[in-house]
Amino acid sequence: xxxMVFEETExxxxxxxxNKKKNNEKKRGFSETESETESDENNNxxxxxxxxxxxxxxxxxxxxxxxxxxxxxxxxxxxxxxNNNKEKNLLPSDPAKPxxxxxxxxxxxxxxxxxxxxxVQKSSTEESQKNExxxxxxNGxxxxxxxxxxxxxxxxxxxxxxxxxxxxxSDALGKMFSSxxxxxCESEGMKDFFMNERALxxxxxxxDYVPTYEDKDGDWMLVGDVPWEMFxxxxxxxxxxxxxxxxxxAPRAMEKCKNRS
Amino acid sequence: MTHSGSSLPDxxxxxxxxxxxxxxxxxxxxxxxxxxxxxxxHFLTCRRDRNAAxxxxxxxxxxxxxxxxxxxxxxxxxxxxxxxxxRFRRVRSLTVKGKPRFADFDLLPLxxxxxxxxxxxxxxxAYPWLEKLHLKRMSLTDDDLNLIARSFPSFKExxxxxxxxxxxxxxxxxxxxxxxxxxxxxxxxxxxxxxxDEEVMDWISCFPDGETHLESLVFECVECPVNFEALERxxxxxxxxxxxxxxxxxxxxxxxxxxxxxxxxxxxxxGSFCASDDVAVGDQELDxxxxxxxxxxxxxxxxxxxxxxxxxxxxxPACANLTSLNLSYADVNADQLKPVILQCHKLQTLWVLDSIxxxxxxxxxxxxxxxxxxxxxxxxxxxxxxxxVSEVGLEVISQGCRKLQSILFFCQRMTNAAVIxxxxxxxxxxxxxxxxxxxxxPDPETHEPMDDGFGAIVMNCKKLTRLAVSGLLTDQAFRYIxxxxxxxxxxSVAFAGDSDQGxxxxxxxxxxxxxxxxxxxxxxxxxxxxxxxxxxxxRFLWMSTCKLTRQGCQEIARALPHLALExxxxxxxxxxxxxxILYMYRSLDRPRNDAPKCVTILQ
Numbered sequence: 001x002x003x004m005v006f007e008e009t010e011x012x013x014x015x016x017x018x019n020k021k022k023n024n025e026k027k028r029g030f031s032e033t034e035s036e037t038e039s040d041e042n043n044n045x046x047x048x049x050x051x052x053x054x055x056x057x058x059x060x061x062x063x064x065x066x067x068x069x070x071x072x073x074x075x076x077x078x079x080x081x082x083n084n085n086k087e088k089n090l091l092p093s094d095p096a097k098p099x100x101x102x103x104x105x106x107x108x109x110x111x112x113x114x115x116x117x118x119x120v121q122k123s124s125t126e127e128s129q130k131n132e133x134x135x136x137x138x139n140g141x142x143x144x145x146x147x148x149x150x151x152x153x154x155x156x157x158x159x160x161x162x163x164x165x166x167x168x169x170s171d172a173l174g175k176m177f178s179s180x181x182x183x184x185c186e187s188e189g190m191k192d193f194f195m196n197e198r199a200l201x202x203x204x205x206x207x208d209y210v211p212t213y214e215d216k217d218g219d220w221m222l223v224g225d226v227p228w229e230m231f232x233x234x235x236x237x238x239x240x241x242x243x244x245x246x247x248x249x250a251p252r253a254m255e256k257c258k259n260r261s
Numbered sequence: 262m263t264h265s266g267s268s269l270p271d272x273x274x275x276x277x278x279x280x281x282x283x284x285x286x287x288x289x290x291x292x293x294x295x296x297x298x299x300x301x302x303h304f305l306t307c308r309r310d311r312n313a314a315x316x317x318x319x320x321x322x323x324x325x326x327x328x329x330x331x332x333x334x335x336x337x338x339x340x341x342x343x344x345x346x347x348r349f350r351r352v353r354s355l356t357v358k359g360k361p362r363f364a365d366f367d368l369l370p371l372x373x374x375x376x377x378x379x380x381x382x383x384x385x386x387a388y389p390w391l392e393k394l395h396l397k398r399m400s401l402t403d404d405d406l407n408l409i410a411r412s413f414p415s416f417k418e419x420x421x422x423x424x425x426x427x428x429x430x431x432x433x434x435x436x437x438x439x440x441x442x443x444x445x446x447x448x449x450x451x452x453x454x455x456x457x458d459e460e461v462m463d464w465i466s467c468f469p470d471g472e473t474h475l476e477s478l479v480f481e482c483v484e485c486p487v488n489f490e491a492l493e494r495x496x497x498x499x500x501x502x503x504x505x506x507x508x509x510x511x512x513x514x515x516x517x518x519x520x521x522x523x524x525x526x527x528x529x530x531x532g533s534f535c536a537s538d539d540v541a542v543g544d545q546e547l548d549x550x551x552x553x554x555x556x557x558x559x560x561x562x563x564x565x566x567x568x569x570x571x572x573x574x575x576x577x578p579a580c581a582n583l584t585s586l587n588l589s590y591a592d593v594n595a596d597q598l599k600p601v602i603l604q605c606h607k608l609q610t611l612w613v614l615d616s617i618x619x620x621x622x623x624x625x626x627x628x629x630x631x632x633x634x635x636x637x638x639x640x641x642x643x644x645x646x647x648x649x650v651s652e653v654g655l656e657v658i659s660q661g662c663r664k665l666q667s668i669l670f671f672c673q674r675m676t677n678a679a680v681i682x683x684x685x686x687x688x689x690x691x692x693x694x695x696x697x698x699x700x701x702x703p704d705p706e707t708h709e710p711m712d713d714g715f716g717a718i719v720m721n722c723k724k725l726t727r728l729a730v731s732g733l734l735t736d737q738a739f740r741y742i743x744x745x746x747x748x749x750x751x752x753s754v755a756f757a758g759d760s761d762q763g764x765x766x767x768x769x770x771x772x773x774x775x776x777x778x779x780x781x782x783x784x785x786x787x788x789x790x791x792x793x794x795x796x797x798x799x800r801f802l803w804m805s806t807c808k809l810t811r812q813g814c815q816e817i818a819r820a821l822p823h824l825a826l827e828x829x830x831x832x833x834x835x836x837x838x839x840x841x842i843l844y845m846y847r848s849l850d851r852p853r854n855d856a857p858k859c860v861t862i863l864q
Contacts, residue, residue, distance in 0.1 A: 106366030106780070107755065108642050108671060108698045111449065113482075114589075149371075172367075174831045 105172055112157070143232055147173065149209070149240040160232045166224055173211060173240065210246040213238045222246065295324050302328040327351060334358065335800050337375055337399065338825065341850040342383030354393035354418075355384065361803050361844060363778055364398060365423060368805055368842070370829065372857050377401035379855075385412035393418040393444075400424070406431030410438035417474075418444035428453035429485060433464035440469060443501075446479040465491040470498075477504035481530050481564065486510040496522045503558075506530025509566035512537035513549060520552035529556070531564030534572055534591075549575035563587035563612075570597045580604035587612040589638045595620035603628050612636040615650040615671060622654035626661025633664060634692075639671040644699045648673030652680075659683035667692035675732060677704045680714030684721035693718050694729035700756040703733040710734055716741030719749070726773075729753035739763035743770025751776040761788035768792035778803040786813025789843075793817065796824055801846040810838050811863075817845075818863040825852050826863040 143160040163169045211223040215234040223231070223238070288296060302325055305311050315325040331354045334345060346352075359375025377399045384391055391413040399421075406427055409419065416439045429452065435445065465488050468475075473495070480487075487510055496502060496519050503526060507516065511532030520526070549572060553559065559579045568591040583605050588598075589612040598613070598621045608629040613621070615637050625632070635658060637650055650672050656679040658665070665687040675697050683690075695715075703710055711732035719725060719742050726748050730738065734757035742749070743766035750773050758764070764784040767774070768791050777799065785808035796802065796817075811828060818826045829842035852862040 104700070104781075106363065106368045107700070108639065108696050109363075109366050109753075109755070110639060110642055110671070111365050112367060113449070113451075114638065 147238040346387035356395040360398040403431035410434040425451035433467040436467040444477040475499040479506040504528035507532035509533040528561040533567040554578035561585040565591040585610040619654035632662040634667040636669040652676040659686040677714035681717040684717040690722040692727040697732040712738040719745040727751040736763040739766040764788035805842040
């Protein structure tokens with residue numbers, strides 16, 4: 001019985017094979033479009049911007065976050081490349097499966113230094129091409145920041161572009177350093193805390209560890225006090241600090257918050 | 262043949278010094294057989310053979326223990342260091358493996374364990390004659406490295422693979438103190454960045470002056486600049502050096518100098534393979550290909566960390582002899598790859614980035630008829646609709662490289678037909694790892710699950726021992742695996758299956774299964790229960806984000822007392838009572854006491 005199944009699949013090889021060849025002649029690999037960028041430095045050809053757009057859509061702005069998470073399939077279909085109409089139907093339409101998240105921890109199973117390596121290579125190639133894009137929304141560029149934790153002799157690097165919100169980042173950090181209870185850094189919740197200094201002090205006293213970050217000004221801030229996109233832009237490195245020590249940051253955080261509101 | 266050191270009374274007619282016959286005591290009769298056995302067992306090198314010999318009877322077990330000089334510990338928590346050193350008294354070479362593989366992908370909390378320190382102190386006591394230490398996925402500190410450096414005067418080989426927790430200071434201690442060092446291999450390990458404020462220690466200068474015994478120096482993963490002048494002097498005074506793998510702080514002009522210093526190299530990791538920032542590309546027109554022509558013994562090339570593809574032609578003189586080429590850090594396209602690969606007729610191992618596209622794979626298939634191992638890594642890891650390699654590339658490889666034994670292939674799309682073709686064209690496959698990056702993706706041509714493809718692999722590849730599956734998979738795929746995967750030892754599953762039945766098929770059907778790692782699949786307590794008969798034969802089982810409950814795990818723990826069930830949960834409050842991670846392994850000793858708070862060990 002199994003053999004029949006295989007033969008059926010074999011028979012199907014005939015027809016798609018021809019179409020596939022045609023598609024491949026037109027289909028360009030990722031690096032081929034890259035090399036086009038090299039030769040036409042100032043000329044943003046359509047294909048190149050398509051490729052850029054391809055990547056952009058997976059890192060859509062946080063406003064569309066909710067939509068994107070539910071309609072990953074739809075998003076991909078909308079930007080189908082001109083060459084591969086078949087590719088539109090690739091993503092699972094099976095409603096029983098959960099909608100694909102933006103980026104899943106540990107998937108695909110590639111060691112993180114490979115991701116870092118590649119992102120670094122890409123960014124140095126693009127810098128040398130005087131890329132005018134602001135790199136706000138990636139293009140494969142990571143936003144890699146070091147993460148250290150008080151008491152742990154480990155440093156890690158995370159790509160902030162892998163996450164779309166504080167809960168996602170908190171989740172990932174939680175997995176990495178999960179032997180300690182890390183104070184929550186949901187953005188909505190944090191705002192309430194910042195309005196109320198007493199509540200903030202309670203939080204810091206009750207958490208073993210709190211995530212903090214160094215921003216562009218060189219100040220150490222509590223994670224969660226600014227909107228997510230602003231955080232990704234301004235965060236230079238992360239430090240998971242003991243809750244009690246982080247209390248020292250609270251007044252500064254309160255002030256920056258008050259200045260904003 | 263060297264004696265392991267067990268005391269053999271001199272036998273008559275075999276003494277080199279003439280001792281009077283009356284002073285030679287004949288060994289007691291029951292010892293004679295053991296002595297003969299010990300001498301014979303010296304010839305047994307394979308550890309599986311030795312394990313079998315040790316089960317014959319107590320006498321054989323003793324004899325085997327005294328003569329085992331290479332000790333392999335597949336799971337550092339399966340035995341305590343004390344138990345290992347008590348049984349095996351004459352070990353010269355030790356391998357210890359720690360964390361499960363999914364730790365590489367950040368699925369395990371950072372300070373979970375696999376600490377080397379308890380092993381370090383036990384070894385220092387028990388084996389002062391230790392020569393080789395090979396650690397994988399262990400956590401070791403600079404203090405541990407210091408201990409190693411100072412405790413073993415005959416120390417010759419240190420190999421650290423996927424380890425972390427140590428820094429330059431530890432490496433420097435080894436370099437400075439291990440005078441007989443032949444091998445220092447740091448592979449895929451996280452070597453701590455020094456804080457930007459602190460100065461980076463110059464560990465290369467810590468090697469003692471004079472001629473070294475170095476045969477292999479691998480430090481690609483060390484993320485710190487090296488003192489190049491010191492490195493050049495070191496290479497110049499290491500006449501036995503055959504393997505040299507540089508980190509990306511070594512530029513191509515520097516590589517040039519090193520290669521001319523060491524033309525006897527067989528394995529070379531090229532470092533950055535681009536010019537340093539100080540020197541503009543056109544400045545020194547060094548003939549880099551002359552360096553590759555000078556190293557006539559090169560068989561393995563890797564590195565190319567920041568490659569400028571313009572420099573790739575420099576390696577042409579070496580291509581004809583290459584058996585192994587690792588371009589997996591090099592964003593090289595098909596046109597850049599072709600002139601290189603078309604000369605590599607002897608290639609047996611190839612690691613590349615998918616930037617070479619299906620077209621590049623075509624060139625590989627056309628030339629590399631002897632290919633045994635292929636790995637295609639993803640340049641872009643996002644779950645896109647398109648990718649540069651596909652079923653076309655896989656099929657072409659299967660047609661051209663019939664001797665293929667091991668494949669790791671990342672792609673965005675794959676068809677059952679291509680996988681089936683590979684199962685038929687490459688019957689020698691021992692390792693088949695296919696990763697379709699888009700989760701739950703069906704066959705794009707037929708819209709069916711990928712069950713039939715993987716089914717064909719287990720059915721047709723009769724030597725298969727390692728399998729990793731992906732794409733949309735139903736329980737049927739696991740039914741095939743259970744039915745045909747009789748030699749399977751390692752199975753990796755992610756985002757697959759429909760129900761408990763899937764896992765049941767595997768646990769009931771695969772008698773040789775030793776390592777099972779599963780994530781994000783709907784397998785629950787009932788499925789786990791069906792493996793009770795087999796768990797003692799496994800090195801480990803990993804299940805994360807499945808449907809296991811604490812109660813289910815507790816039942817297993819009660820049924821099998823020598824099984825350690827580690828439940829790892831990072832969150833306190835959850836919607837359901839499914840545990841996050843189960844890591845399970847057999848253990849002869851009490852549960853470990855070095856686990857962090859988030860780990861509960863069930864008994």
